[in-house]
Amino acid sequence: MKKRLDEIVEEAITALNTFEDHHDLMNLKSRFVGKKSELMGFMKKLGSLPKEERPIFGQTINNAKNKILDKFNEIEEKLKNLEYEKKIASNKVDFSMPGRPPLRGNLHPLTQIWREIEDIFISMGFEVAEGFDIEDEFHNFDALNTPKDHPSRNLADTFYIGNDRLLRTQTSTVQIRVMENFEPPIKIISPGRCYRNDKPDASHSPAFHQVEALVVGEGVTFADLRDTLNGFVVKMFGSKIRSRFRPHFFPFTEPSAEIDIACVNCGGKGCNVCKHSGWLEMGGAGMVDPNVLDNLGIDSEKYTGFAFGLGIDRITMLKYNIPDIRLLFENDLRFLKQFK
Ligand SMILES: [Zn+2]
Structure with missing residues (x-):
């Protein structure tokens, strides 16, 4: 066995x-x-x-x-x-193959335009001043000569957050703070985020971006205002784009004007973007009201000044042909990736 x-x-x-x-x-x-x-x-x-x-x-x-x-x-x-x-x-793993490169981000289109605007004004001799998103009624309304019964103070237009605090409705608040603290000559821009109680639609957002310019000095005139604004428009949109002023009213400037630029889409011939008028509204401008200067301790007999405000969102939309302001706030990567 x-x-x-x-x-x-x-x-x-x-x-x-x-x-x-x-x-x-x-x-x-x-x-x-x-x-x-x-x-x-x-x-x-x-x-x-x-x-x-x-x-x-x-x-x-x-x-x-x-x-x-x-x-x-x-x-x-x-x-x-x-x-x-x-x-x-x-x-069939090929270990000699190069790896996949990591995804690279890019600046938000608003940030790109914001920086371009700053660069243009800095090249024209301006300084950049920034302020607070949360402000008080004095800096947002009173100091800007806004009457107590002005509709913009209404709850329907302004976000109040209690104790005399509100979300600023304009970056003019920064101009007030600069004039409180500095002697002329003053030459600043104040870019920043602003808030208004607007229902969001293609052209409105409760949070938006503005840039305001303020120049105060001896012998500053309306011609300087036009000159500065034209200089900016040409650098931003090209030499063929004309601008015009239409008489308007703002509490803190006198005289005041609304600024239009020739439609950057059709060059002024008329199209859907400009609603066939050939013009696009860009913002407001004017000579600083002497009351505003005097209230802040600046001698309005000696000094004059001009101010204007433009929408950064609006400029971004025009530059990149963006049809809806909400696209700027939705953080959709398919949209944002196009601005590399
Ligand atoms: Zn047009």
Whole structure:
């Protein structure tokens, strides 16, 4: 029997060395050490042997079985490694390929235009002054000569946040703070965020951006205002774009005007953008009301000044042909990615 067991072990090892696939391997295992194998048959015969011979034969059979199982485990391990290598090869990973570059962000179109506006005014000798988004009624209304019953003070137009505090409705508040604290000559722009209780639509947003300019000095005239504004429009939109003033009223300037520029889309011929008028409203302007100067301790007999305000959102929309102001605030990447 010992001889037969050795033969079985040899047969098993030879067979295992020539296995073909996993299925084959399981068949071999069942054939040599399975319940119906010849080896297990010997195990069953153990009971018919004399008691004293049983341990020796039992051990011999177990040794043979373990030899076959060791070989089986060795081959199975080898098979697993082979399959893993095959898998890697079929994935065709090319480790020499360059990696994917990380996504690069870009500045928001409003920020780009904001910076361009600052650069233009700085090149014209202006300084940039910034103020607070949260203001008091004095700086937002009183100091700007706005009557107590003026509709812009209404809750329907202004966000009040209690204790005489409100979200500024214009960046003119910065001009007031500069005039309170500095002697003329003053030559500043104040870009910033403003808030009005407007229902959002294609051209209105409750939060928006303005840039205001203020010049106060001896002998400052309306001609200087026109000159400065034209200079800005030409640098921003090109030399062919004309601008015009229409008489208007603002509490803090006298005389006051509304500023129009020739439609940047059609050049003044008339199109959908300008509602076929050839002109686009850009903001308001005027000579600083002497009352405003006197209230802030600046001698209106000696000094004069002009101020104007423009919408940064409006300029951005015109520059990039953006049809709806809400696009500027929705943070939609499909929109923002276009401004690289
Ligand atoms: Zn037009």
